[in-house]
Amino acid sequence: MASAVIISVLLMTILSLLKVNVLVAIVISALTAGLMVDLSFKDFIEMFVNNMGTATAISYILLGGFAAAINMTGITKVIVQFLRKAVKGKRGFMLIAIAVIASFSQNIVPVxxxxxxxxxxxxxxxxxxxxxxxxxxxxxxxxGLKAPYVMIPLGFGLIFHETIQESMADSGIELSITEIASAMLIPGLGMVIGLLIAIFVTYRKKRDYSQIEPEGQPSEIAEVDDTPFKFETKHFMTIIAIIAALAVQIITGQMVLGALTGLVLMFVLVAVPFKQSEQVMSKGISMMGMIAFIMLAASGFGGVLQDTGSIEALVNASSGMLEGQKALIAFILLIVGLIVTMGIGTSFGTIPILAALYVPIATAAGFSPIAIATLIGTAGALGDAGSPASDSTLGPTAGLNVDGKHNHIWDTCVPTFIHFNIPLFLFGWFASIMF
Structure with missing residues (x-):
C-alpha cells in the first residue's frame, strides 16, 4: 500500500511534465493507486466520486463570480493604473508589488x-x-497565495492555523494559535528567501516573449484603459461587500459563505445591476471552472489514498525504520508530506490526514508539541507550490497564459517547486529539530 502513494504521485508528475492535461493526469494516477491496492473499478469509482469536495468547487465558482462582479465595477482599474505608472521600468518593484497584492487576497480581501x-x-x-x-x-x-497562510493567522491563514490546532487536539496535543504561528514562522521565512532568490537571481534576466510561439488558443486580452479612475458610489458599495465577505469567512471559517455573501451584496447594494447576474456567473464559471474541476479530481484522488490506508502505510513504513533518530524521522515525515500534498494539491485538506499519523510517531520520537506543529504545518504546506493540482499554481497560470505563452508545468509548477518547496523543507526541518 505504501508504494501506491509514491507511484501514483510520481505518475501524475511525469504525465504533467509530458504536458498531459492535469485533470486527465490526476484521474489516471488515482486509478493507478486504486488498482495497486486491489480495488475493483466499481469500488474505485464510488470512492473517487464520494471524496470529491463539491463545497470547494462551488467556492471557486462563487469566488469567480465575486471577482467578476468586482471587475465589472471598474475598481480594479486603480490598481492596474497605479502599477503601470509607479514601476517605470523597475522590474523588482513590480514583482514585489504583485507578491504583496497576492498576499492581500489571503488575509485582507478574501477572493x-x-x-x-x-x-x-x-x-x-x-x-x-x-x-x-x-x-x-x-x-x-x-x-502571495501561500506564504501568508503559512505565517499569518488571519483570513485563510487563520483557517490553516486552526486546522493544525484542531487536528493536533484530536490527537491529544493542545496548542494556542499564537504558538502555532510561532512554529510556522521559520518555515515561512524560508519562502521569503526563495522569493527574493527567484526575483533577483534566477529570473532577473530579460525574456523576450515576442519570440515565443503560443500554445493552444489564446484568450481575449482586454485593452488597457488609461482613462483617469473616478471613485463612485458603486466602488464604495464594492468595498462594503469585500469587507462583509472577509468578516463572514473569518467568523464561519467557510470560504463558500464568504464568497456567497460578497456576491449577493454586490447585487443587493447595486454595485452591479441584478440584470447582469447571469453575465457575472458566466464569467465566474469561465474564469474558475477548470480549476474547480481539477480541485474536485484532486480531492477524489486524496480520498482514494486516504480511505485505502495507503498514506498511513507510507508513514508507518518510512518512520518505523528510523526509530530513535529524530533528525532522520523529521526528514522522512517531511518527504512524506511533500509526496502526499503534491498528489492531493491542497495543504488545508492534507493537515488532518497527516496530523493523525504524525502526532503519535513524533511524540514517541521525543519531539516537543511546537516541533510537532512545525512538522505538520510544513508537511502540509509542502507540495502546495509545485503541484499541478494546486490552486496556488493553477491560479497564476490562469492569469499568465491568456496569450498561450506560459506553460503550467514548466513556467509555474517547476519554478515554484524549486523556490518554495526546497527552502520550506529545509527551514521546516531545521525548526522541527531546534524547537
Missing part, C-alpha cells in the same frame, strides 16, 4: 486566486514591454 484572471491579463503587455520573465511573476503570485 483567493480569483483576482488573478482580473488583475494580471491587463498587465501582460507591460510585462512584455519590460521583458519580465513570467516565471518570476508566477513565483511572486504563488508566494
Amino acid at each position: 483567493h486566486i480569483a483576482f488573478i484572471p482580473i488583475l494580471i491579463p491587463p498587465l501582460i503587455a507591460l510585462f512584455d514591454k519590460m521583458q519580465i520573465d513570467r516565471r518570476a511573476v508566477a513565483t511572486a503570485l504563488t508566494f
Whole structure:
C-alpha cells in the first residue's frame, strides 16, 4: 500500500511534465493507486466520486463570480493604473508589488486566486514591454497565495492555523494559535528567501516573449484603459461587500459563505445591476471552472489514498525504520508530506490526514508539541507550490497564459517547486529539530 502513494504521485508528475492535461493526469494516477491496492473499478469509482469536495468547487465558482462582479465595477482599474505608472521600468518593484497584492487576497480581501484572471491579463503587455520573465511573476503570485497562510493567522491563514490546532487536539496535543504561528514562522521565512532568490537571481534576466510561439488558443486580452479612475458610489458599495465577505469567512471559517455573501451584496447594494447576474456567473464559471474541476479530481484522488490506508502505510513504513533518530524521522515525515500534498494539491485538506499519523510517531520520537506543529504545518504546506493540482499554481497560470505563452508545468509548477518547496523543507526541518 505504501508504494501506491509514491507511484501514483510520481505518475501524475511525469504525465504533467509530458504536458498531459492535469485533470486527465490526476484521474489516471488515482486509478493507478486504486488498482495497486486491489480495488475493483466499481469500488474505485464510488470512492473517487464520494471524496470529491463539491463545497470547494462551488467556492471557486462563487469566488469567480465575486471577482467578476468586482471587475465589472471598474475598481480594479486603480490598481492596474497605479502599477503601470509607479514601476517605470523597475522590474523588482513590480514583482514585489504583485507578491504583496497576492498576499492581500489571503488575509485582507478574501477572493483567493480569483483576482488573478482580473488583475494580471491587463498587465501582460507591460510585462512584455519590460521583458519580465513570467516565471518570476508566477513565483511572486504563488508566494502571495501561500506564504501568508503559512505565517499569518488571519483570513485563510487563520483557517490553516486552526486546522493544525484542531487536528493536533484530536490527537491529544493542545496548542494556542499564537504558538502555532510561532512554529510556522521559520518555515515561512524560508519562502521569503526563495522569493527574493527567484526575483533577483534566477529570473532577473530579460525574456523576450515576442519570440515565443503560443500554445493552444489564446484568450481575449482586454485593452488597457488609461482613462483617469473616478471613485463612485458603486466602488464604495464594492468595498462594503469585500469587507462583509472577509468578516463572514473569518467568523464561519467557510470560504463558500464568504464568497456567497460578497456576491449577493454586490447585487443587493447595486454595485452591479441584478440584470447582469447571469453575465457575472458566466464569467465566474469561465474564469474558475477548470480549476474547480481539477480541485474536485484532486480531492477524489486524496480520498482514494486516504480511505485505502495507503498514506498511513507510507508513514508507518518510512518512520518505523528510523526509530530513535529524530533528525532522520523529521526528514522522512517531511518527504512524506511533500509526496502526499503534491498528489492531493491542497495543504488545508492534507493537515488532518497527516496530523493523525504524525502526532503519535513524533511524540514517541521525543519531539516537543511546537516541533510537532512545525512538522505538520510544513508537511502540509509542502507540495502546495509545485503541484499541478494546486490552486496556488493553477491560479497564476490562469492569469499568465491568456496569450498561450506560459506553460503550467514548466513556467509555474517547476519554478515554484524549486523556490518554495526546497527552502520550506529545509527551514521546516531545521525548526522541527531546534524547537
